[in-house]
Amino acid sequence: MTPEVPGATDLGVEAIRLQRATLAYRAPITTAYGTLDRREVVLLTVVDEDGRTGRGEAAPLAGFTPETVDEAEAALQRWADEGTDPSAYPTARAAIDSALLDLASARAGRPVHDLLSPGSPAELPVAALVAGPTVDDLADAARRAVADGHPGVKVKVGVGPFEADLERVAAVRAAIDGAGLRLDANGAWCVSEAIDRLGRLAAFHPEFVEEPTAGLDDNAAVRAASPVPVAVDESAPDLPSIERALAVRAADVLIVKPSALGGPRPTAEAARRATDAGLRVVVTSLLEGSVGIRATAHLASALGLLQPAPGLATAGLLATDVGEPLMAVGGALYLD
Ligand SMILES: [Mg+2]
Structure with missing residues (x-):
């Protein structure tokens, strides 16, 4: 199954908002690349003409993604301003497609999983x-x-x-x-x-x-x-x-x-x-x-x-x- 992700224009997106947020962990997390006790992510919100919203999160992590949080945010901003393809920044790509699917779900009144694959389990x-x-x-x-x-x-x-x-x-x-x-x-x-x-x-x-x-x-x-x-x-x-x-x-x-x-x-x-x-x-x-x-x-x-x-x-x-x-x-x- 190839997920169909609708475009911002198809969904009537009228506003795009970016916001930084800090995740803090209850206890330090040890990964192969060091210890993590907090980290920054970028939240993306897309809003349609009726005020319905869809959200996505770009969460770069050293060792697992090629980009930093600054680079992901800049890629999201370029997409928001000029429609620039963010594919070189996978966390930005993930945030955009997830936000668009979330908005499509709100417009359809169906969960994202069901929109992508009718009857899939909740x-x-x-x-x-x-x-x-x-x-x-x-x-x-x-x-x-x-x-x-x-x-x-x-x-x-x-x-x-x-x-x-x-x-x-x-x-x-x-x-x-x-x-x-x-x-x-x-x-x-x-x-x-x-x-x-x-x-x-x-x-x-x-x-x-x-x-x-x-x-x-x-x-x-x-x-x-x-x-x-x-x-x-x-x-x-x-x-x-x-x-x-x-x-x-x-x-x-x-x-x-x-x-x-x-x-x-x-x-x-x-x-x-x-x-x-x-x-x-x-x-x-x-x-x-x-x-x-x-x-x-x-x-x-x-x-x-x-x-x-x-x-x-x-x-x-x-x-x-x-x-x-x-x-x-x-x-x-x-x-x-
Ligand atoms: Mg593992």
């Missing part, structure tokens, strides 16, 4: 990201997430000594019985370490491990010898690198972040290519605000990318959000 079970300072805290968080209804949990590995990872993963597996368990090493290991360590982690039946090593060629080498399915995420942040990931057989699973990839159209294209090549596709957030998470959730529903469960239960990480927080209830997001 309920999305989502995986939970769990963390904790001690093994017991981590296992408790995982147990609570699964008891709440999440179909599975994700655990970060590769931060401390490997023996600690083994202990943490074993405790989580014991706490959640047969629920889904996915791991993310964010490229922490070299190829031989990754192969050895995944051989030991396989006993806990992870669904997959994201980025066991860094780079597509090295992930391909790990995948060829790993008993645990390999996922690529930050190694394949755009369509050309996704094509390359498929060509070198770097992964069994593709993680897509629509906010980083450029929104509905490139996401649909990436998902189609990956699925055709036999990969599973997991839609995740970019730890952005709820305007962006909501757009991504509607898209995941419309594209049928619900299994493995999307990683979209991230609004709870935010102390300050944009728009109404899209929180998981009973392990699922509900769209309207």
Whole structure:
């Protein structure tokens, strides 16, 4: 399915507003590229002749998107002033197409997911990201997430000594019985370490491990010898690198972040290519605000990318959000 995004003129857009907002996280978030405690995003609002609005969010993140927040804002401003194509700035592209779809949804009186794909589900079970300072805290968080209804949990590995990872993963597996368990090493290991360590982690039946090593060629080498399915995420942040990931057989699973990839159209294209090549596709957030998470959730529903469960239960990480927080209830997001 290729999402049809109506143009601003077709929707009778009469005003376009840009606004900076600051997202603050409840606790610092560690990514492969550093620690994040707050970040700026740009909110885009398009308004039609009857005052109906559509919103989008541009949320650049170092390591995942090529542009800075200043560059994304400038690209949005040029689009607003002159209609300049923002495609070189994927977060701006995502914000514009999401805002236009949101406005189209308001005009049609139908949710975005249903507009894109009639009959697509309003309920999305989502995986939970769990963390904790001690093994017991981590296992408790995982147990609570699964008891709440999440179909599975994700655990970060590769931060401390490997023996600690083994202990943490074993405790989580014991706490959640047969629920889904996915791991993310964010490229922490070299190829031989990754192969050895995944051989030991396989006993806990992870669904997959994201980025066991860094780079597509090295992930391909790990995948060829790993008993645990390999996922690529930050190694394949755009369509050309996704094509390359498929060509070198770097992964069994593709993680897509629509906010980083450029929104509905490139996401649909990436998902189609990956699925055709036999990969599973997991839609995740970019730890952005709820305007962006909501757009991504509607898209995941419309594209049928619900299994493995999307990683979209991230609004709870935010102390300050944009728009109404899209929180998981009973392990699922509900769209309207
Ligand atoms: Mg990841």
